[in-house]
Amino acid sequence: MEGSTPKSRASLRTNATTRDPERTRAAILRAATEEITAKGLTGARVDAIAERAGINKRMLYHYFGDKQGLYLAVLEETYSAIRAAEIGLNLTELDPVAGMRKLVLFTWQYFIDHPEFLSLLATENMNRAENLKQSQSIRPLHRPLTGMIEELLQRGVKQGLFRKGVDPAELYITIAGLGFFYMQNRYTLSVIFGEDLSAPKRLDRRGEHIVEVVLAYLKPPEKK
Structure with a gap:
């Protein structure tokens, strides 16, 4: 979007995703799978998963509770x-x-x-x-x-x-x-x-x- 900043574009992406719960959940699971596959469970970071999924970290916790819940x-x-x-x-x-x-x-x-x-x-x-x-x-x-x-x-x-x-x-x-x-x-x-x-x-x-x-x-x- 012309004139928008990276931060504002990320916010728009997050808002669009969170309006569709099924899409949001699938995006988080896909991002988590990629992160855990690449770095293992110990090396995977919630911040990195949230960034991959295009959401904020609070939304991840809302859907899955914590990192262990997401991994399961x-x-x-x-x-x-x-x-x-x-x-x-x-x-x-x-x-x-x-x-x-x-x-x-x-x-x-x-x-x-x-x-x-x-x-x-x-x-x-x-x-x-x-x-x-x-x-x-x-x-x-x-x-x-x-x-x-x-x-x-x-x-x-x-x-x-x-x-x-x-x-x-x-x-x-x-x-x-x-x-x-x-x-x-x-x-x-x-x-x-x-x-x-x-x-x-x-x-x-x-x-x-x-x-x-x-x-x-x-x-x-x-x-x-």
């Missing part, structure tokens, strides 16, 4: 996003093998596309999930995921495609672990093995490898 909201929002995306896969409409393949590749691609998700997970695990334990919504969020996997497994068993007795949660941990370790350690592994493990072709190969490992495990044992 970031964690819940982050988990909600991936769980909602998984539900949108509509795996029940696919045959069991195709459905499992789609779930594995989706999980892998999500890790590639959302480094902030992996960063937040690493931060919270360093804190022994002390913040996540305070959430009332995390466990219910995961029930549709395990239910979806269980449905795929049951159909696969009935069709003779999958082994019996596979625990849905254990299987998901395996799927996530095969991707998470690679993404979190790809830079050191690249040095060790003399290959750029972040190259697109290498990432594609890893995704297919995870699919092959999971499907090989799920294959029923051969009858003697």
